[in-house]
Amino acid sequence: MSDPNRPGHPEDQPPQGQPGLGPTPPPPPGQYGQYGQYGQYGQYGQPAQPPYGQPPYGGPGPLSQDEITWGSAAHWSALVAAFVALAFLGPLIVMLTKGTQSAYVRRQAVESLNFQLSILIYGIVSLALCLVLIGFLLLPIVGVVWLVFTILAAVRAGQGEEYHYPLTIRMVS
Known part of the structure; x- marks a missing residue:
């Protein structure tokens, strides 16, 4: 037989939970998770994780007209900002x-910003290649690709669709 007055004895320890109050009662039904789960893998006191694939905020609800307008503006603003030779400023302002x-x-703003920065790099490289005459062929091609894909992206974003530019270097995330 062991001495129950000895400190640290297993029989002297209160049940799991708060000291001296007994075991921790289960939370009320529906507080954690679905189907009466108290937490992930049945652990008490930990909230259940959101269902797999659920976004962390906002939910997968339909887009508002304001979101669609600003998503499209992220692309159209690049065309407007190109008049001051800095097409990346429009999407940057929309993103901020x-x-x-x-x-x-x-x-949409990050996608447009990445594309505008990529086209800027392609344009600078094409301009440098004008020294070996191939740049004179590449510059108009870069310009046409920029115009076509920017308009296409603005139209798709105006319809509420996700658009991903081809030939893009992902610098901003």
Whole structure:
């Protein structure tokens, strides 16, 4: 027989839970997870994880007209900003102002920003290649590719679709 007055004895320890209060009662039904689960893998006190594939915020609900408009503006603004030779400024401004309010607008602005920066790099390389005469052929091609894909992206985003530019270097995420 062992001495129950000895400190650290297993029989002296209170049941799991708060000291001296007994075992931790289960949470009320429906508080954690579905189907009466108290947590992931049945652990008490831990909330269940959201269902697999569920986005962390916003939910997969339909896009508002405001989100669609700003998503399209992220692409159209590159055409407008090209008049001052800095096409990446339009998507950057949209990303910084409205990208914090909507995940869709941010994705479209980041996509457009990455494409505009990539086209800027392609244009600089083509300009440098003008020294060996191949750049005179590449510059108009880069210009046409920029115009066609920017308009295509703006139209698709105006319909509420996700658009991913081809030939893009992913610099901003």
